Amino acid sequence: MKKTSRVISAVMVSAMAVSMLAGCGNSGASGAASGAATSTDAAAASSAAGSADTAAAAASGKTFKIGAIGPLTGGAAAYGNAVCNAAVLAAKEINANGGMNGYQVEVKTEDDELDNQKSVNAYNTLKDWGMQMLVGPTTSACSIAVSEYTKDDNMFQITPSGSAVDCVKYDNVFRVCFSDPAQGTASADYIADHKLATKIGIIYDSSDVYSSGITQNFVTEAQAKGLTVVSQEAFTADNKTDFSVQLQKAKDGGADLVFLPIYYTEASLILQQANTMGYKPTFFGCDGLDGILSVDNFDTSLAEGVMLLTPFAADADDDLTKNFVAAYNKDYGGTPNQFAADSYDAMYAIKAAVEKANITPDMSVSDICEAMKTAMTQITVDGLTSKGMTWQASGEPNKQPKAVVIKNGAYVSAE
Amino acid sequence: MSFLTSLVNGLSLGSIYAIIALGYTMVYGIAKMLNFAHGDFIMVGGYIIFTCVSTAGLPPAAGILLAIVLCTLLGIGTEKVAYKPLRHAKSNLAVLITAIGVSYLLENLALLIFGADTKSFTNVVTWPGIALFGGQLRIQGVTIVTILVSLAILIVLQLFINHTKNGQAMLAVAQDQGAATLMGIDVNKTISLTFAIGSGLAAIAGALLCSAYPSLTPYTGAMPGIKAFVAAVLGGIGSIPGAMIGGLVLGIVEILSKTYISSQLSDAIVFGILVVVLLVKPTGLLGKVTQEKV
């Protein structure tokens, strides 16, 4: 026993020594070694773009270094991968078309496993790499946690999909998606104004910040608009396979519309279970439902008539969306969801602001941030998630949610 | 009527827990280890069937059969490579931690191979089910099949253990490995057989779980796995009828507490029941009380 523990200790101490050295070495020589070892994504992307200038620019250090953070492993990996993939994709396109303000862009992605602390760890890793601007983190809680640090470092942060109110608490943080209150209120208004229903059932994820945030605001607004919420039933991340009870309660309450402020993964299960129990209300969701038609092997006829307020629909027929969907499918397989679209727009918003304020990569992080803060409020971006997007100094985007309805397995504008 | 509906839903969920719990309890009873990776074998089974049916276009029956065969082989292989070297380790905790390592390994392999996106699973039970009381109570085909399959497994397992030579060998190994070896029982073979049966059951559970709740991700098996573990303990770990009863009780309690108390707190209630049962009967509902020898 004694011997065993001694061996373990020896192994561990030596491992620790090695790791400390590695850690110190990384920061000490923060240039060549760590860069070469780690900047996999965008370096590969830019070499794929095949321009000789790229390599030269990268070698001279005159590139914008943009970090992206999201859960790449774990239960929420689908969202983080979408954000990180789309950011890399956008960088590749931007590089192929001459870069941002004439400079090439490098994107490095980091995993946060949907953990606030690990999100901060990811942020610090990116900082060591030399990140100048941050796209992310993907989820609200992580985004709030990281914003405490970007504020202190005065680093420009744009979260593609952190929708909680507090995500943009500080003036260096902007976001691409709608805030939770905006979605909840807009949904209730839409339902009331279009007289879709009077009795409403809600199924939401009480363990999820996004879902409970929307629900709170939806209920408040629904009451103000004279709608009756007949059932408000939750599920949790640990208990999201069986929805028979939540559906049964909505049915028993006579709800003719079920509001689903949740992500499409669970929504696809709810639709299937509602179908088997023979319950056919109108289902109404927010941007989280986008992506439901591209769930692998999902019977899209079940989603017939589902309405959602979303800024992005993968089968819209404008050129921008079509090109994006094709390019994403080519590189990563599958159809991009709204997380990918938000992230893609975030990259182009950065590009627009960088060019507006004539920012160059040799400026300090803090100077870039100060210039970006002003420039963000002056730009207009025609993105995937909205035409003519502008930003307020508070960090909120100005854009209108589009109501779409699923007809014949495709999203159709509900107007 | 809503009570009956809830009861049926509870039975359906409970019989899936029961099938998973059977695998847990057998492995525990015979190999004396908590196989935390058991839940992930469900996910592996699910992905094999998904690949066969939805990607390769094979009939569901072939997919299930292949899943059972592959999961069985994977179970035997895992036992040989990761668990067997630790069988006589000084602590049973060593093999518990290794099982956790295997669980991480399977989840992350699935993440690399199939990606993080949810797959929608095709129901392998095509029968729509029956409607009672003029359509007020609907029972899905998959619910009925699940309940029947779990009962059939229970009966077959009981017959196998009590009436075959291999089954008797399992009982002997469960009771005393050393004495079993002395009686000429091949302990290694018996434990391999146990893992084979447990993993095969996990594949069946995968088919039924994903049919009843048709979504598949690399983490599909984790939570049902832990709930089934709770069910196995509730029924008395090591006891086969106990696993069945524990699974059913857990499923029904979960659905009823969601219906009548709170959908947010149902997990707390389920675990609360476990605590209460164990305080009243410290070895579970059907667990054997072992006399402590001084």
Add this chain to the structure above:
Amino acid sequence: MTDKILKAMTPKRKTAVNGKSPAMTYFVVLAAYAVLELCIKTGIMSSHLQGLLVPMVYYAIVAVGLNICVGILGELSLGHAGFMCIGAFGSAVFSLLTDGVLPDGLRFLLAFLVGVALATLFGFLIGIPVLRLNGDYLAIVTLAFGEIIKNLLNALYLGIDENGLHASLSNQMALGLSPDGKMLINGAMGVSGTPHDANFTISMVVLLIALFLAQNLVHSKHGRAIMAIRDNRIAAESIGINIVRYKMQAFTISAAIAGAAGVLFSHNISTLQASSQYFGYNVSIMILVYVVLGGIGNLRGSVIAASILYLLPELLRGLNKYRMLIYSIVLIVVMIFNWAPAAIAWRENLAAKFKAARKENV
């Protein structure tokens, strides 16, 4: 898993903690602190590594706490993340209530005491039913309590206004908070705006206190009684050791130390949620992995193993999506290498040959 096996594997009597003087443990911790602090001060430590220090230390602290339960008391707990959760939430709510009222240092000190006191209280209350059970049944009940704590906190809404505290288990609207009221715990959204009071030095001080408590317990009369119960409950009972009292004592101290780690957890990051990735059973198991790899009953081993295993996936970040895969393989291989009887025999054989070879050379 059964207590019999725990018994067999834990070192007996004198060797219970390292077999060496506890001073060595403090020395290792202090030396590590000095080296790391030097690295920070001279600026050669990357900010990634700096950010990892506090989490690394609080996981080391909770591993020390769990080791008291698993190694010294000999009972397997799979619910220590729950005690961490209580410490984290209790102290975070206290800090929110007193933010701006009390000076920073005093506020954190009181928040720390509140968090530890709450974890101690829950450790005591949960210990009463749990310690009546044995072996695996005890383990699963601690797992159940951990999940219950997490589930309840996840559904808890707590707010304060001029009429006092309001609490609800259903939703925010049910609180009936006046418009200028303040949400303290917002259900799944948890607590946000906790001041960033924890730092590496404070964490190291807490670690030293935890180690001191644990070492003192082991070398005291109480500790010997607890280990006697671990080694043979019936024999201990027959010589008049009060089983319930000593078991409760060890379990409660173990929970209190986990609560202290929770305080550091919540004061190191501004947002706090009671979700599975922070306080679920898998986190309890992760802490158990630290304890087992560091050596059951070996407090210094727990600290070292927790530090290494927390750092490992972070330092593997360069491997991108393969890192968790590699982490799992490393875990399996290390377990087999350290624990498999065949591997141990092989290592000893190798060591003997090495020794023999050296003798010949001399």
